[in-house]
Amino acid sequence: MDCLFCKIIKGEIPSVKIFENEKIFAFLDVNPLTEGHCLVVPKQHYENIFDIDKEVLKDIISLAKDISENAKKNLGATGAQIINASGKDAEQAVFHFHLHIVPRYLGDGLEMNKWWQSKAKNLSIEDLRKTADKLLK
């Protein structure tokens, strides 16, 4: 399979690895949002959150917590963000499941909430109830 992350895991494409065990692999993002921005991926090729094995997903979030703590302790981060995109319409770019860990710093300038607030709607409880009825049907 012609998958960028499968090649990185196999060492066919260079990366800066920060963790590896039998099931998961973590490496620094070559286009980081902040210092220490990394990706945690399953070694087995799953495309996204829809097809990934739940136990592997749990291992991945557990490592994300450890890495966030390390970034705080060793890089001076004062916060962290966890981000996943699953599916082309979710703007996923590489179709091998990956969880971004983005250490955050005072004055790092990301201003994600500026983007967020420009997109968020303000709905009533009644509007939301219609969605919940559909979601839970």
Next chain:
Amino acid sequence: MDCLFCKIIKGEIPSVKIFENEKIFAFLDVNPLTEGHCLVVPKQHYENIFDIDKEVLKDIISLAKDISENAKKNLGATGAQIINASGKDAEQAVFHFHLHIVPRYLGDGLEMNKWWQSKAKNLSIEDLRKTADKLLK
């Protein structure tokens, strides 16, 4: 404790609940980015990824996968995003751990990558290795 999400969990502030068990609670975001945008939170008050119990965190990501699948099946979502912000400098707004699940749809207009690409740097493997050395020390 004067915590918005603790009050929502206790029913003191109205919300549209979509899941509840002994440990976790999920409800629709009243300022959604897309239809079905919801929050999964621990019932016990943890502030963020740094202090949350790992087992609870695993339960939360597991439910996030289930909800993503439901949004695909019942709302017609074609993708999903998972987002957490931990810490004031990560632009966390409510200091009770919460994982956003944002169902994504063709043409939903979020354009997160426009924001992302405006902030990302382009680093060399050598630059990244310095960060890894600090992170793993």
